[in-house]
Amino acid sequence: MDGKVTPKRTRIQREKRELIREAALEVFSQYGFRGSTIDQIAEAAGMSKPNLLYYFKNKEEIFATLIQRLLETWLAPLKEMDAEGEPQTEIRSYIRRKIEMARDFPRESRLFANEILQGAPRILPMLEGELKALVDEKAAVIGQWMREGKLKKSDPYHFIFAIWATTQHYADFDVQVRAVLGPVRGGEGRFEDAARFLEGLFLG
Amino acid sequence: MDGKVTPKRTRIQREKRELIREAALEVFSQYGFRGSTIDQIAEAAGMSKPNLLYYFKNKEEIFATLIQRLLETWLAPLKEMDAEGEPQTEIRSYIRRKIEMARDFPRESRLFANEILQGAPRILPMLEGELKALVDEKAAVIGQWMREGKLKKSDPYHFIFAIWATTQHYADFDVQVRAVLGPVRGGEGRFEDAARFLEGLFLG
DNA sequence: TTAACGTTTGTCCAAACGGTCAAATTTTGC
DNA sequence: GCAAAATTTGACCGTTTGGACAAACGTTAA
Numbered sequence: 001m002d003g004k005v006t007p008k009r010t011r012i013q014r015e016k017r018e019l020i021r022e023a024a025l026e027v028f029s030q031y032g033f034r035g036s037t038i039d040q041i042a043e044a045a046g047m048s049k050p051n052l053l054y055y056f057k058n059k060e061e062i063f064a065t066l067i068q069r070l071l072e073t074w075l076a077p078l079k080e081m082d083a084e085g086e087p088q089t090e091i092r093s094y095i096r097r098k099i100e101m102a103r104d105f106p107r108e109s110r111l112f113a114n115e116i117l118q119g120a121p122r123i124l125p126m127l128e129g130e131l132k133a134l135v136d137e138k139a140a141v142i143g144q145w146m147r148e149g150k151l152k153k154s155d156p157y158h159f160i161f162a163i164w165a166t167t168q169h170y171a172d173f174d175v176q177v178r179a180v181l182g183p184v185r186g187g188e189g190r191f192e193d194a195a196r197f198l199e200g201l202f203l204g
Numbered sequence: 205m206d207g208k209v210t211p212k213r214t215r216i217q218r219e220k221r222e223l224i225r226e227a228a229l230e231v232f233s234q235y236g237f238r239g240s241t242i243d244q245i246a247e248a249a250g251m252s253k254p255n256l257l258y259y260f261k262n263k264e265e266i267f268a269t270l271i272q273r274l275l276e277t278w279l280a281p282l283k284e285m286d287a288e289g290e291p292q293t294e295i296r297s298y299i300r301r302k303i304e305m306a307r308d309f310p311r312e313s314r315l316f317a318n319e320i321l322q323g324a325p326r327i328l329p330m331l332e333g334e335l336k337a338l339v340d341e342k343a344a345v346i347g348q349w350m351r352e353g354k355l356k357k358s359d360p361y362h363f364i365f366a367i368w369a370t371t372q373h374y375a376d377f378d379v380q381v382r383a384v385l386g387p388v389r390g391g392e393g394r395f396e397d398a399a400r401f402l403e404g405l406f407l408g
Numbered sequence: 409t410t411a412a413c414g415t416t417t418g419t420c421c422a423a424a425c426g427g428t429c430a431a432a433t434t435t436t437g438c
Numbered sequence: 439g440c441a442a443a444a445t446t447t448g449a450c451c452g453t454t455t456g457g458a459c460a461a462a463c464g465t466t467a468a
Binding site for chain 4: 012037038039049050053057058059
């Protein structure tokens, strides 16, 4: 009926496909889809171009599997925000998780940023569907917390946008952050500093 | 001595060069440097590729003049922040100006974001030089205001980053913002809503 | 051992790319 | 009005790109 079956894969296929995804993430996150070439990705993966195309039909397909995986990673932290939890704690954890993602998965963040910058041609339906639904739900929770006086009153949607913007900034604009902070303050501690600052900003 | 002279330009040259810059901004801000083609820009400018190359030596040069102009626009609002002014007023004006820029010059914002995402290959010296110096200066001012109790105490550098991140978010991630807000709340009023929210966040 | 299957690569192709050039056309200054 | 200068374009070039293909090489299991 479906016509679409999960293809059986050998051990080598699973490993090589993962290797290619890793290389593609590196390249795509820096140059965007149009700015990246299959040759670049193949070289980063340590294989020939035809060999890479043995594992992925074409450039689009590599990008597609990357985006698909990215979206799950991306929605997870917000999904975890628990309506039954302590508001301050929930927001604090959310900020922490997002800053950790900026620190540990900057390439994923940049890939996402690149896609949005270009008008989100491949993920617009998901933004208007799944993401909007999730944000609507969580914004309602946050709004309730605000009405209960557990959080300072403001617009829940823009509150969420502000957390996204500030946390992802440390991944997407990392070069600028380090340039401005200089070698001393721009070291590894910058993410911890950022986390503390943002907790104060959003919860203070 | 200098060897570099401002070339004399005819009326047509001035007009056409401006036309090309406008078209190039449109294209580069969406696809980045590597992802954009001269043909795309030429078409957007309504002329043939050779004709475009009559006005600009090559792709790099178009991009360079765009970046150069962008940087001036970009630093202006922060420069205007006045150490002698009323702290609350100065911060509020700064946020307003930045939100207005996100609304009125989204392409410039995206061009900048694109450049930083790719590691700022063409403007890193400026970030480490001029920008760092400016931020150092203004962070000192903000730090003084905080010590005087005119602003809530926090880290002045991350305070500035947070203003950048949140305001530019409304230009760079506009597609996402509109997708999440939906057709009703995502209308023209979203920038005014954002401005009010951000004033509360940073000054409340 | 060997046949079947999975993997890898050199070679090739057409389209797209950045850029050149000479010839044709238009504008300008006298 | 006309010559010089400025502008525009079609045709072209070498390179890069995404992708196809068949032949060669490895692996596996009967």
